[in-house]
Each structure stands twice: as C-alpha cells, then as structure tokens.
Amino acid sequence: MFEMLVIIPSLLFISPETIALLTPIFYLIFQKEHRLTRLSMRLLMYSFGTYLFYSVPHDYLRIPFFALGVIITNFMYLFFYFFKDIKLYLTAIFNSYVMISLGALLVANVYLYSEIKMSNLILFFLAYSLYLIFVILYADSFNMSILEKIEREKLKKENDNFLLLLDLAFKEKSLNFDGQLNKILEVICEISGFETALLSIMDYEKNRVIRVAGYGLEEEVFNNLKNQQVSIENVLPLFSKRFEVEGVYFIPEGSISLDEEGVYVFDDYYTDFNYEISWNPKDLLLVPLIDENSRIVGYISFDKPISGRRPVSNELKLLKFLSWFVVQFLRKTPYAKYLISKSEVNMTTYPEFVRLCDSIISENDEASVAFLDIDDFDKINIKKGPEFAEHVSNFITEYFKDIKNVYFYKLNGENFVFFMPSTNKLRALTVFGKFGESLKDKFEDVSTSIGVAYKDPGQNKSFFELLREAKEALLVAKKSGGGRTMIK
Secondary structure: OHHHHHHHHHOOOOOHHHHHHHHHHHHHHHOOOOHHHHHHHHHHHHHHHHHHHHHOOOHHHHHHHHHHHHHHHHHHHHHHHOHHHHHHHHHHHHHHHHHHHHHHHHHHHHHHOOOOOHHHHHHHHHHHHHHHHHHHHHHHHHHHHHHHHHHHHHHHHHHHHHHHHHHHHHHOOOOOHHHHHHHHHHHHHHHHOEEEEEEEEEEOOOOEEEEEEEEOOOHHHHHHHHHOOEOHHHOHHHHOHHHEEOOEEEEOOOOOOOOOOOOOOOOOOOOOOOOOOEOOOOOEEEEEEEOOOOOEEEEEEEEEEOOOEOOOHHHHHHHHHHHHHHHHHHOOOHHHHHOOOHHHHHHOOHHHHHHHHHHHHOOOOOEEEEEEEEOOHHHHHHHHOHHHHHHHHHHHHHHHOOOOOOEEEEOOOOEEEEEEEOOOHHHHHHHHHHHHHHHHHHOOOOOEEEEEEEEOOOOOOOHHHHHHHHHHHHHHHHHOOOOOEEEO
16 A cells, blocks of 8 residues: 555656556565565556556546556455455455545646646645655554454464363363374464474384374375384484474475485475575474473474464474373373383373273283282271381382383272283283282281283283273182282
C-alpha cells in the first residue's frame, strides 16, 4: 500500500510506463528475496495500470484508473497464490485498497485547477502529507490489532496442541502404540512448524537403527525405511559436538559425507527461498532422545520447515523439550526395551516394567519369571523393627542389581518380581539357590519363598501368563512351609 501511495503523486511528473519499467528493475537489483517473483508481479500490476491509464479520455480519471488496474491485478495475484489465507486478511486488503483509491482521487484533484501555481502545489502537497500521516497512523494501529489477533490465534492453537500432546503421551490409553506415535509426531510438527518427521530408535544390543514412526511420509516410503538394515555406527557420526546447538544436532548440506545406506535424506523438493539462512532440502536436523543416563536411545529427524528457514536457538530448545514427551511415551510401549536399562527398572512404574518384560519375551525362545516373598515379613517388622525389615529388603535389591540378565521390580518391602530372559530352569534354580545361601549368611533366621515359571522354546506365553504361573508356584512353596523355591 505505501509503495502505491508514493507512486500515485509521482504520476503528475512521470509517465506510467516509466514507472512500470523502473519499479520492477528496482526490485530485481535491491531485493534479495523472491526477486523474480516480485519483478513479475510489479511488471504485471503497473502494466495493466498503464493500460487503464490511457484507456480513459478524461485526465481526471487517469490516475484513479491506474490505481484501479494495480488493485485488480494485485487482488488476482493474492487470490490465486494465497487462497487459503486470504480470508483471514480480507479486511486488511479491503482497507488498503480503499486508502489507495482515496489517495488516487485526492491526487486527481490537481487536474481540476484552472492553472498550476506554486501556492496550489504547496497546498496540495500539504493536504497529501496530512493524508499520508493519517494513513500511517491508521495502518500502524490496524497492523497492531491484526498482529495481536494472529498471535492470540497462534497461542490458542499451540496451547491446544500442547494439551493434545499431554493427553497422547500420558493419559490416552491405546494398544495401537505405532498409531499413537504417528499422532504424537504430527502434533509436534504442528507445534514446531515442520511438515515431515521420522522417529528412529537405537538397538545397541543388535547394533541397528529401527524406524518406528513417521509423519508426512508416504506409506510406501516409510515401509521401505522400516525394512532397511542400518547400523548404529553409520548414524553416530551425525551426533558430533561440532553439530550440536542447544542439545539438537543440525548438519548443513555438504558439511559431512553421508552414507546413503545408513542415513535417510528426505526427497529433494523445490524451494524458492534463496537467502543466507534459508533451509536447504539436504540439511539434516536431528533431535536426540535421551534416557535417564544421558544416553542417546533414538532421534527424530525433521524436514521441510514451513517458514523455509533454518531454525533459530529458541526453536531448537522447543524441539529438545518436545522430544521429552516422546521418550516418556516410548517408556510405556513395547519399545521400552531399547530405552530402559537394567539399572533403571526400579525407577519405572510397574506397567512400564511389565511392558518392558513383555516386549523382551517376544524376542526370546526361553525365559523365566519369578515371584519372591519374604517369609513372615510382618512378624519381622513387629519383632525386630521396621529398620531391620527394610535392611533385609535392601539386601535383596543390592544382591540382584548386578547379576547379569536378571530384571527385577520391587513391588513393596516383601515382594519382588523377577524376569530372566534366555534363562532355563536350571539356571533359574542356580541363581535363586545362591541367593538363598547368601541370605542365610547375612540373616540367619530370615527366609524367602519363590515361585518360578518357565517358558519353553516354541511356546507363545506372555509375561502376564508366566507371572500368574509364578504366583501359583509361590502359593505351593508357602503351603509347604516356606523357605524354598518351586518351579511351575
């Protein structure tokens, strides 16, 4: 609008075709962004305005018709290229067009003078200057209200997305973990302003990267990614300190040689952004997923920022924060086995522990589950005091925490659940036999009853089934006098 308000009075001294040629050239030389687009648009607008300028016989109407031509062309451009957003700014566009039209009519009054005198010109320019001051003050006030409205709507949308993210990560119950992960990625992309994301988890035991979920990817592309065999060694160089910014890793195009089989680079796509901080389709932005021991257990790769620009510091901090929600949700899914180490098991919730064990069972031919109960624990509390009882409970925790391939969860002071993947009956009996001896050496008059359930190779038993059988074996051990281990 302000450009037109400067051009309109210049038509009193410069021909419209001169303006139609000089203005686009000005944009071509001095503008850094979208130069060709701006040049084409200006050339079209002022050319059509020039056509209407000469199409009317009356001098008084020429400048208003020039403005009318520019307005019509400008609206057509906005309508075709910004159709989705134009409804939001119709009031602002209409007001701008009214201001331009009033300015053109004000300038056209010069043609009503019977003769041109210096006093008349001074009076005209004073009136037009006052008009420009009014326009600037009005535009400033109007723009502030528009910005406030946009910010309010943006803030409301972000708040809604954060509430939805909280619900997905902590409240919503679903067995479709993959679908829920995809939805979480979608919400994170809406909050952070990216169109595409890919979630990967690191399986350190098998030295592989597992593609878990994606957003903005075609189903065929994502399925191909899931089937790829990618080793962790091919990915770790991307998490170099030289690429780290605010705990997030940004790798500009050409800064590192990428292994095509190890790193997925989103398909190339057209972008007309050509300034220095613009996003390049071959840029990589990796947000690590960090566990309780500050270990990278996975990462989210983002691409196609809506702004077209590389993220700044605050945006990277936001992505780092959003990744925490993903980690918390993953801990409640079958993917927890890749995130929760043996030392962290007792820092999880019991449902997380159960899901962890259930996911590990599916990948093991043999497994044992045990349920331990300290005999006469209430009597120990009463007779020797709660401090002694707690000492016994802590001894069990300390004893098993360093034993390889044994996961356990302390339900309360007297009950423990054990999970031993790839463990047969003989090894389970050996482990608990040695434990019984150590317990007797430490506490002569304290004993435990243990029920053990075993999954044979080829059986398809869940953790819950094995746990139920272990509890049944425990009841048999208790009824037979306690202080022994029974296998179901």
